[in-house]
Amino acid sequence: MKLVSKKKMVKQCGFPRRPPPRGAKAAQGEQAKVMGPLERVYQEIAILKKLHHVNIVKLVEVLDDPSEDNLHMGESLADPVMEVPTDNPFTEDQSRLYFRDIVLGIEYLHYQKIVHRDIKPSNLLLGDDGHVKITDFGVSNQFEGNDALLSSTAGTPAFMAPEALSDSRQSFSGKALDVWAMGVTLYCFIYGKCPFIDEYILALHSKIKNKPVEFLETPVISELLKSLILRMLDKNPDTRITIPEIKVHPWLTQDGMDPLPLEEDHCSAVEVTEEEVKNSVKFIPSLSAVILVKAMLRKRSFSNPFECPSRREERSMSAPGNLKGSSGEGNREELEDLREDEPSS
Template sequence: MEHKGNVLMNKYEFGRLLGKGNFAKVYYGRDLKSGQSVAIKVIDKEKILKAGLMDQTKREISVMGLVKHPNVVHFYEVMANKAKIFFIMEHAKGGELFQKVAKGRLKEVIARKYFQQLICAVDFCHKRGVYHRDLKPENLLLDENGNLKVSDFGLSALTESKHHDGLLHTTCGTPAYVAPEVISRRGYDGVKADVWSCGVILFVLLAGYLPFHDSNLMQMYRKISKAEYKCPNWFPSELRRLLCRILDPNPHTRISIAKIMENPWFKKGFNTESLNTEVESKEITPLNAEASFSPHGNSNAAADAKIELPKPTNLNAFDIISLSTGFDLSGLFVENDQKEEAQFTSANPASAVISKLEEIASKLKLKVMNMDGLLIFEESSDGVMEVLSIEIELFEITPSFHLVKIKRSKGDALKYRKVLKLDIAPALKEVVWAWVGEQQHQEQQ
């Protein structure tokens, strides 16, 4: 087996494979000096760079250094070599909470204990400006004593991720656990969105199934948006009332964590010592996320430095679903005449698509700016009251297949539609495989 028996940088011995995903594998490990068991997450640098996940991985490293709590998986250190990044983490011997739920619903007293620990951990994260955004039983681990440990901060956001409106705007998470305001794509409060996910988890622990489920994905989203669910008859009335306040589709009236902690059902047997308790251990050495991506003599570094192209980012479940006009989620929340976005797919390399877009901008005498992976076309001011500005974002579906989103960020809407229809769309003919939403796909060889 890959890595088994190997020693990492004279510090950690690799053991059996514990799990794997698209970009990483997790191994059991042992600290050679102390003999302590650890989990070693091995991330392939090349894969995450190609997938545009570099910033996401750096954020995960930064986040894990911020949240030291008894109910959060402890992060010991990050190491790297030319090809891999290694996260050295606490080994949760009890496995995923999901495995317990998969066997059937939990007893009320057990479910409440896990929920109390979850709320304490999430509250601690929020107070340090960290929003998890993918809370679900699969991301909740158990240690050898049966204590809950929140893990996988790969989709988390920090306070500085908020836009000028004070909200987060990245649609992410697992559909069945995601809050209605996240689906709406109008911006959301990370605290309120995490609270909703905690409510779904609580329901699942006690019922043994999801509150919002439908074989038709659109129907499931409608149920989430209206909070249409039914509690089993074995749920006590005080729990039903608590769930009703957590699974409130209006984030402004949804219960806060502070109020959850005051709830009579929640407080039964609650161990207040775990409330926002920071692990009293030696301080983690500040984690250098940038150093993890150092090429260390990588021969490709010089070639990469020649041109700064926006990195394609991975599509999440919501974006992939939206590729089908039958599953256009925005129609649930936005009137058709409000839509300002056009999308097309391309079978060309990312560099070819970007090159064509820059060529079009040059012909239209528009300035081109690369803002952290986002192309922005903008008119020169020349005394114009409000210049037209167009945002273009590139997403990678596969290495040879991309989705491009074009939308107006400011300026006259009628002018934008005219430029898009008469100038941009016709000029893109060479690189467009299909305009998303059109019934007739024009396939390019």
């Protein structure tokens, strides 16, 4: 069960407006409906719940306690493909196998007009079927048009792209951010650590923006792999390699001998209805309210069963004498009855 702050989701939510209608609705010229901040969150959750791909983790249910800030997001359980740093990185062949899954998963998300914004090994789960599955959409954005134009930073510092840390750029490509983070992730697969490391955040930002990528002496990797990593970690997002180009890179396809499936073979558009948006989150009362209501129902009374007996007597001074006289005994019975529900130590 993952906890996500509703306030943060509203703040970071990537729905400045409702995405344009697709298919028949678009042909009919249906007008977009302006949505409020929390409605946008529910819209995003409804879409995430309908994502269906072998390389995307399945969002099972989202629970909302109105008294808390957090949403409880229930996802399919699995372990991260790698914890960074590690002294046991993957071989080049193993890295290729896992990275092919990541490429297909990101292509599917981009097809759904979603940028992830926090790709890293700990957000990649290894399923029972042996496939890598992308998870944790807490800072993801949905966009209109061909790409997301972002203006705020989000994600994990060591995986952030240089353009997101620049003071001169007012907006930057969401797709290019994902590609950069994928490049850092691939580097981690091979070396077990990030290409840019520093304990001070400003120094880390400086390295990401200015320091060239360095390849370690061990393990020795192919020139094709080096070329792919360098193109993904191109500090200029305008010349950085794209997902379609990554899919046909000779390292990933083993010189074309093992091509990846075409986009149309594994991607189909997800549409959500207003009813699905309305039911995207299951509202639950707080735990304290559940306990109180249960006790009241058991006693068939609307009085608070946990209220101090003396205070209840004070408020009953105007009641008939026989009722006042029996209140103490009744309270003792209620407290004894409630203790039966308490777990034994």
